Amino acid sequence: MPPRKRTTDDGDEPVAKRRSSRQAAASMKKADEKDQGSVDKARKAVPSRTKERTAASEKDESKGDVKKTKKVTAATDEKKTPAKKGRQAKAKKEDEEEAKPPPKGGKPAKDDTKSLRAVSEDPDVDSIPTTNPDAPRHDGEWYWLMKAEPESRFENGIDVRFSIDDLRAREKPEGWDGIRAYAARNHMRNMNAGDKAFFYHSNCKEPGIAGVMEIVKEFSEDKSARRPGTPYYDPQSSKDNIRWSLVHVEFRKKFAVPIGLKELRELGKPGGPLENMMMLKQGRLSVSRVSAEEWKALNEIADEKAKEAGLKHEMTKLVK
8 A cells, every 4th residue: 555645734735746856856956056156256256355354354353352351351350459359368367267276275366256157255254243143042052063174185176174273273263164965054054153062083094073163153155165166166056045054163172182983982882971972873964963961071081081191282261
């Protein structure tokens, strides 16, 4: 059965009848000869000298445009370069200042607080009030135990060591910063000015109670949490979402002979004076409560150890 003829897209009109291959070839040859004749005629109408001048003119004009563009661009760059360099230098300086870690001891340099981000600034210690109206009041002195690491350990490239000797050398109250556990933070928020705390040397060769300090300023924001580059920077902490607090303490006494962890554990056995001591039950807690009975017992033990060694505690004033 012969194939059907192809139709247009709408299918209504048949395609014209196909010519023979000989007729098509003759027709194409005739059209080519006609086109070539038109081209030759046009070439003769334009003198070759004019053609060369036109090409040269186009070439020169093109070069002129390029030079002009470059010159204008260079002038614009010369005009904008000083301001642009100034902006780049300023941005570079700000980036360097923001990335710069605080010096040893966690105290930032004055320029460290300048950056594009809303980082924190440490207020003058004297400007921080002694009491905080948000701190709950309690009758009499409460007692605490607070841990610090006297041997070198690096967090975020910063040595976080801090011993009772470092505290003794401070001329102003020291902010107990870097607490990043909610239970320990909440204990600090319950402290009143005048409370006492044992200074406990932790994470060292001979951990134990090294002496006594006093809380002299109730809790305020630990702004180091908002400063990039600090050992315990917390990106989730902000002015609108204050997550971490600190209290300020002062040195009061360094025991002549520390009370070591092994001895504390012996005293914490059933029937011992430290049987219910929070620090022994929650060993990882860096700030814990100490009962009045435990406080009294430990100070008496420290006095006995000093007497046996023929030594005296180093003190700033008597501790109750």
